[in-house]
Amino acid sequence: MTNTPSQRVKTPRRAVHGVLLLDKPLGLSSNDALQKAKWLLRAEKAGHTGTLDPLATGLLPLCFGAGTKFSQVSLDADKAYEATLFLGLTTTTGDAEGDVLDRNEAAALAVTREQIEAACARFTGPIDQVPPMYSALKHEGRPLYEYARAGIHIDRPSRRVTIHSIDIVDWQAEQLTIAVRCSKGTYIRTLAEDIGRVLACGASLSALRRTGSGPLNVAQAISLDALAALTEIEREALLRPPDSLLADWPELRLDSAEAARFLTGLRRRLAADQGAEDVTHVRVYGPEPQAFLGSAHITAGELIADRLLSPQEVESLLSTSTRFLESVV
Structure with missing residues (x-):
């Protein structure tokens, strides 16, 4: 006999304390990733330390139990990313998810390395950045992306952020990959658009991977598939103590x-x-x-x-x- 939804036995939860370094997969929201990990650990209390867009991958520290008390530390920490820019292409959202606004392949192919280095240097250090319309930042209780999808433009004040470094990782034709170390609250999509504007060819973000958060590194993280393949005892052994967020x-x-x-x-x-x-x-x-x-x-x-x-x-x-x-x- 098949149980009805009301008759199904709920998975018992337990007190689990610590920090799990998850390598978030492409296409999954940060909250969905958190809920899957929480279910696998049967944890009573859990939270993440700052969202990654579904189109972004990489380090997502998840806090459980006592670890949630220190999640703000990771939220406030500097971040590191590897970002791939598509030069010569601008979109409505600043990334690959949006509709194409303009293509300028000729201008993108005419860009020199010296120009790229100068553009990156221009945005290194303290800068004022305007948050994108397609973001979760709230205006009158609603995220900006809801207004954007409705065709409503909201004026956003600029915010001061700090770009500690921008290094060129790879550059082939229109594809430019950079490594960025920055303060919290930095929008890499906006940085990509700003670099494209200075290069006079336009640019959008085609891929984004978070590689670090404070003292934590994505090399220490585990994928959801790998986590699911472990036993419960092995999963719990992966939990770092809450003070790992405060290691520096x-x-x-x-x-x-x-x-x-x-x-x-x-x-x-x-x-x-x-x-x-x-x-x-x-x-x-x-x-x-x-x-x-x-x-x-x-x-x-x-x-x-x-x-x-x-x-x-x-x-x-x-x-x-x-x-x-x-x-x-």
Whole structure:
């Protein structure tokens, strides 16, 4: 007898803590990728750290349980991309998904490497960038792409972003591939269009791959297909601890008594050798090597908590770390 939808047994969920580095496939939304990974891990709570368009691939850090408390760190982190530009082609959306507005093959083929290098240099450093109409940025509660699809133009104020570097990876005829390191909030589609405009041939984005986010790299990520092929225990072993999102922050370690007080959220006066200078971000640990407690900042010699794990989450992460270490010995 076939069960009706109301009779189907729901998959039991469980508390899972950590960060999964996913290599998002082409054509899948970030939320769909998150839901598939969440189902495979049977996780109770999960969230991603910034969307990738369906036409983009690459690094998508997924946070589970206690890891979700630090997702904003990854959202705010610098990003790295590999982008392929189609020179001589402009579209309504700035990428391959839109309708063609103009083709200028002759102008694209006349472009020189020196011109490309000069155009990339022009957009390196702090720049003002106007977000594209085809984006999820909201205006009066609705994403801009809804207005764009309805043929409605919305004036958007420019935003200051920083392009740390643009390097030419490959260039053949109309296809130009660049590696970009940039601050959060940078639209690579807009960068592609801007480079095309300076080159006087036009350009659109034909492919985009996120290769890095803060200290994390796509080389460490796993595909959904590979994740699905693993056992549940193997999937859980891939989870990185929540502090992997904070790996490039300075570390502060507390003794047992101070660690317990820190977890209550109270401000703590630090010893002179622990931190006399102000520090914007610090990751805090107890005496055990893997006893991550949370994030904080130091002001006037005081340790001030920002995001804390619960004692139960600390114990769970310590237990998971111990099991993982035993499994690889």
